[in-house]
Amino acid sequence: MYGLGVLKGFGVTLKNFVRKPFTVQYPEERSVQHPRFRGQEFVWYEDRCTGCASCAKYCPLGIIRIVTDPDGGHEQEGGDYKVEVFDIDQGRCMYCGLCVEACPYDALHMGSTFEGATTRREDLVITMEVLNERPKHPSTWFRPQLEQQAVDPFGGAPVDSGDAGREAYRWHPKRSEDAPGGAGK
Amino acid sequence: MTLRTEPVVVSIGPHHPSTHGVFRMRLTFDGENIIDAEPVIGYLHRGTEKLAEERQYTQVITLTDRLDYVSSMTSNQAFVLSCEKLIGLEVPDRGMYLRVIASELQRIVSHLIGVGFFLQELGGFGGTALMYAFRERERILDLFEMLCGARITVSYSRIGGVFADAPADFWPALRRVLDDMPGYTDELEALVFESEIVQSRTKGVSPIDPVLAVNASLTGPVLRASGVAWDWRKAAPYDVYDRVDFDVPVGANGDNYDRFWVRIQEVRQSLRIVEQCIEQIEPGPVRATDAMLFRPPPGDSYVPTESPKGELGFYLVSDGSIAPYRCHVRAPSFINLSLFKEMLVGWKLADAIVSLGSLDFNMGEVDR
Ligand code: SF4
Ligand code: SF4
Numbered sequence: 001m002y003g004l005g006v007l008k009g010f011g012v013t014l015k016n017f018v019r020k021p022f023t024v025q026y027p028e029e030r031s032v033q034h035p036r037f038r039g040q041e042f043v044w045y046e047d048r049c050t051g052c053a054s055c056a057k058y059c060p061l062g063i064i065r066i067v068t069d070p071d072g073g074h075e076q077e078g079g080d081y082k083v084e085v086f087d088i089d090q091g092r093c094m095y096c097g098l099c100v101e102a103c104p105y106d107a108l109h110m111g112s113t114f115e116g117a118t119t120r121r122e123d124l125v126i127t128m129e130v131l132n133e134r135p136k137h138p139s140t141w142f143r144p145q146l147e148q149q150a151v152d153p154f155g156g157a158p159v160d161s162g163d164a165g166r167e168a169y170r171w172h173p174k175r176s177e178d179a180p181g182g183a184g185k
Numbered sequence: 186m187t188l189r190t191e192p193v194v195v196s197i198g199p200h201h202p203s204t205h206g207v208f209r210m211r212l213t214f215d216g217e218n219i220i221d222a223e224p225v226i227g228y229l230h231r232g233t234e235k236l237a238e239e240r241q242y243t244q245v246i247t248l249t250d251r252l253d254y255v256s257s258m259t260s261n262q263a264f265v266l267s268c269e270k271l272i273g274l275e276v277p278d279r280g281m282y283l284r285v286i287a288s289e290l291q292r293i294v295s296h297l298i299g300v301g302f303f304l305q306e307l308g309g310f311g312g313t314a315l316m317y318a319f320r321e322r323e324r325i326l327d328l329f330e331m332l333c334g335a336r337i338t339v340s341y342s343r344i345g346g347v348f349a350d351a352p353a354d355f356w357p358a359l360r361r362v363l364d365d366m367p368g369y370t371d372e373l374e375a376l377v378f379e380s381e382i383v384q385s386r387t388k389g390v391s392p393i394d395p396v397l398a399v400n401a402s403l404t405g406p407v408l409r410a411s412g413v414a415w416d417w418r419k420a421a422p423y424d425v426y427d428r429v430d431f432d433v434p435v436g437a438n439g440d441n442y443d444r445f446w447v448r449i450q451e452v453r454q455s456l457r458i459v460e461q462c463i464e465q466i467e468p469g470p471v472r473a474t475d476a477m478l479f480r481p482p483p484g485d486s487y488v489p490t491e492s493p494k495g496e497l498g499f500y501l502v503s504d505g506s507i508a509p510y511r512c513h514v515r516a517p518s519f520i521n522l523s524l525f526k527e528m529l530v531g532w533k534l535a536d537a538i539v540s541l542g543s544l545d546f547n548m549g550e551v552d553r
Contacts, residue, residue: 002381003381004379004381005375005379005380005381005384006380006381006382008375008376008379008380009375009376009377009379009380011375012317012372012375012376013313013376015372016317016372022320022323033330034327034330034331034334034352034354035352036330036331036332036333036334036352037330037334037335038333038334038335058241058243058244058477060240060244060245060247060248094247094338095335095338096247096250096338096340097334097340098243098244098247098340098477101348101477102477110334139334140352141333141334142348142349144349147352
C-alpha cells in the first residue's frame with residue numbers, strides 16, 4: 001500500500017519521542033570524559049623536567065618554547081640544566097599529545113579540562129608559573145602507569161610527581177638530594 | 186507573443202550548500218532546469234601536502250586527522266600504512282586488529298552522517314534523521330575517546346601500529362554499542378529508505394553509468410552504487426581485512442537512492458567486521474616500535490585503502506631524511522566530484538543539492 005513506508009517512518013519518530021533523551025543540558029549537566037581525554041591544562045612537573053626539549057622537537061607546530069641555562073657545576077656533582085622558560089602557546093595547540101608521548105621523563109602530561117577560553121590570545125600562552133601553580137590532574141593518555149593507579153583526572157586526588165613516572169624512572173631523580181634518603185626536601 | 190527568456194547564473198555558496206564544507210556551485214538555469222554546473226573549490230585549502238614536507242613522518246599523522254574530519258581514523262590508517270611500506274615495518278597482529286576495529290567504527294560514523302544529512306538535503310523533515318544519526322555517532326565517538334582521548338582529531342595510529350592498547354573498559358562499551366547498532370540501523374532504514382516520499386524524490390535521479398563511473402575514477406560507495414563491486418579491502422587487503430568475512434553491497438541503478446542505500450548496507454557489513462575482529466583479537470604488543478623518528482630509505486610508496494569516501498592513499502617519496510620529500514594525497518572526495526556536471530545537468534535545483542549530498546564528499550579532503 002502506498003504510504004505504508006511513511007507511516008513506518010512516523011512509527012520510528014514516535015518510538016524516539018518516548019525514548020529517554022540522550023542529550024545533556026550543558027552547563028547545568030555535564031557528560032563525563034574518559035580519563036584518557038586529551039584536554040587542556042597540561043600538567044608539568046618542574047622537578048621531573050630535565051629541559052631536554054624532546055617535547056618541543058616533536059610538537060608538529062613548534063609551539064613549546066624552552067630556555068635552559070646550565071646552573072654551573074658538572075652533571076655528576078649535582079649540576080644540571082635549569083629550565084628558565086617553559087611556554088606552551090595553547091592558542092595554536094591541537095592537543096595531539098605528541099609532546100606528551102615524546103617526553104622521556106614523564107614530566108609533561110595532558111590535562112583534563114576543555115573550558116579554557118580567554119578573551120585575549122596572549123592569555124592562551126601558558127607559562128612555567130601557570131603550569132607550576134596548577135593542581136596536578138594529569139590525563140592517563142599515553143601514561144600506562146597512571147592508568148594502573150586508576151588516576152581519575154576528574155575529581156580524583158592530584159598526582160604527586162613521584163607517582164607520575166614510569167617505574168624505570170621513579171628512582172632516577174633529577175638531583176641526588178631528592179633521592180630516597182637524600183638530603184633535600 | 187512569446188516571452189523572451191534567458192539563462193540565469195546562480196551562485197550557491199560559498200557557504201554550506203549541503204553542509205559538507207565550504208563549497209560553491211555556479212549553476213546556470215533555464216527556468217528551473219540546470220543547463221550548466223561548475224564547482225568552485227579551494228575555500229578550505231590549508232596546504233596539507235606542503236605542510237607534510239616540513240614535518241617528520243609521525244607528525245604528519247596529526248595533519249591527516251584534518252583531511253576528512255568525519256573519518257580521521259581511516260586517514261590515519263592510510264598514512265601509516267604507506268609509511269610502514271616505505272620503512273619496511275611489520276605491524277603486530279593486535280595493532281592491526283585495533284586499527285581495523287577503529288576504522289570500521291569510523292566508517293559507520295561517516296556513513297551515518299552521510300545518510301543523516303540525506304533527509305536534510307531533501308529539504309523535508311530534515312533534523313529528525315540527522316539527530317538520530319548523530320546520537321548513534323556520539324556513542325562511537327565516546328569509544329574513540331576511550332581509545333585515544335579525542336573524538337574527532339584522533340591521531341590514533343602510529344607508524345608500526347597504534348599508540349597504545351585499548352583500556353579495559355573499552356571492550357564492554359564496544360559490546361554495548363555493537364548490540365544496539367543493528368536496531369538503530371533498522372530504524373534509520375525504516376525512516377529513510379522505506380519512505381515513499383524519499384523514494385519518489387530520489388529513485389532514478391542523477392544516475393551514473395558504470396562505465397562512466399569507472400572512467401572518471403570514482404571509488405567508494407559512489408562507484409558501488411553504480412553496480413561495480415570494487416572495494417580495496419577485497420581487492421588488495423591491508424591490515425587484517427583478508428582474515429575477516431564481509432560482503433560488498435552494490436546498487437543497481439547508480440541513482441541518488443542507491444548511493445545512500447549502499448552506505449547503510451555498508452554499516453551492517455562494518456558491524457560484521459568488528460564482531461569478527463573482537464573474536465579473533467589476541468593479547469600482544471600493539472606497536473612494532475616506540476620510535477617516533479624515522480629515516481626511511483630513499484624510495485616511494487603508495488598503499489590504496491578503502492576510506493568511507495572511496496580510495497584514499499598517500500603517495501610518499503622519501504629522500505632518506507626525517508620528513509617526506511613529497512606527500513601526495515589521493516583524496517576520494519576530490520575525484521568523486523569530477524562527475525559533478527554530468528550528474529547535475531538536466532535536473533532541477535531541488536535535485537542538485539541531493540545529488541551533491543549523495544557524493545558524500547568532504548571539503549577538508551577536497552581542498553586539502
Ligand atoms: S599537544 Fe600537540 S600541538 Fe599541543 S603542544 Fe603538544 S605536541 Fe604541540
Ligand atoms: S617536559 Fe619532558 S620532553 Fe619536555 S623538556 Fe621536560 S623532560 Fe624534556
